[in-house]
Amino acid sequence: MKEKQIKDIKKFLSSPKKISIIPHKNPDGDAIGSSLGLMHYLKKGQHSVRVISPNEYPNFLKWMPGNDEVIKFDYQEELAKKILRESDLIFTLDFNSLNRIEEMKPFLENLDVDFAMIDHHQQPDEYAKYMYSDVSMSATCEMIYHFISFLDGTDKIDADIATCLYAGIMTDTGSFRFSSTTSTTHRIIADLIERGAKNTEIHNAIYDSNSIDKLHLLGVALNNLVFLKEYNTVYITLTKTELDKYNFKKGDTEGFVNYGLSIEGVKLSIIFIENNDGDYIKISLRSKGSFSVNEMARTHFNGGGHINAAGGRSDANMSDTIKKLEAILPSYKNDLQ
Ligand code: 5GP
Ligand code: MN
Helix, strand or coil: CCHHHHHHHHHHCCCCCEEEEEECCCCCHHHHHHHHHHHHHHHHCCCEEEEEECCCCCHHHCCCCCHHHCEECCCCHHHHHHHHHCCCEEEEECCCCHHHHHHHHHHHHCCCCEEEEEECCCCCCCCCCEEEECCCCCCHHHHHHHHHHHHCCHHHCCHHHHHHHHHHHHHHCCCCCCCCCCHHHHHHHHHHHHCCCCHHHHHHHHHCCCCHHHHHHHHHHHHHCEEEHHHCEEEEEECHHHHHHCCCCCCCCCCCCHHHHCCCCCCEEEEEEECCCCCCEEEEEEECCCCCHHHHHHHHCCCEECCCEEEEEECCCHHHHHHHHHHHHHHHCHHHC
8 A cells, every 4th residue: 555545544544433344245255354354443443334245145254253233235225325425434345346346336436435445356446545456465354454554553453353354364365275375474364363363263164164055066066067178177057946956045156166176287167157036147267377367257257356266247048158168268278278
């Protein structure tokens, strides 16, 4: 974050303010962890703080301290709008384009309130007065740690903040294995443990809370997996019928796409999931090495993200969407070798 911006936001936060914090739609561990971590920190500065999520999120994220205070824009729209209207500043965390909050976008665009963005995705839009954007960061939660150290020093980080930030760094780095994980990430993690994050409990709460239906759905996904050896590519499909059979709940397919990358030599893995209303297909893309799924998602699937993890959507049906993938793969053949 630029010195001048740090100075300005520090000055702004030197007296109690009304602050809202928004994670992206369908928030993941990093989005919820960073929002709640920042909420706990700002409350210590006597600010009045609310986290407003665009929509609901999976149960495996609902144990974090402060979770009960989160407002869902889609269920509590009037309350959420009132709070946003009365805010002195709105933080947008773990996203960098108002497109990522879909239904909330028109309301926020017409609001006369300043924004602060903290995010690690590529190609940020310019809507924020205070902007901390760094694509080299492993997680927005890692950035919240730095943000607190810029403003106040990390001594302000208590067990609640540490727990939320640990959870977000852990989930966004695939438990500290993705290439975005640096020695600094590990130093921060060490510090968060010293400040009260209980690492084993956090891992258990997130990864060992599966239902039997979810594991059966994973079985279906793995059975549907197609390996296109020529392109070192794997894709997985899940139809609405398959999701219904195993009582799909939000978050149940989290991580499925990563299994494709565990096949030796595979550089690209994609999962296509029919959304609940059956009107579009949600796409998650993962890659290894320098192959940019951000570019692929932006160019062909109306999405974006990072080099090695991106998402998007298709308004065509499943078979046309797969045909589209097969049609574009030849142009990526060299990059996938
Ligand atoms: P996931 O596949 O887990 O939903 O998302 C992987 C990464 O891509 C995340 O960093 C997420 O923020 C980003 N992403 C997912 N879906 C979309 C999308 O529709 N548009 C954009 N721009 N990014 C996305
Ligand atoms: Mn993130």
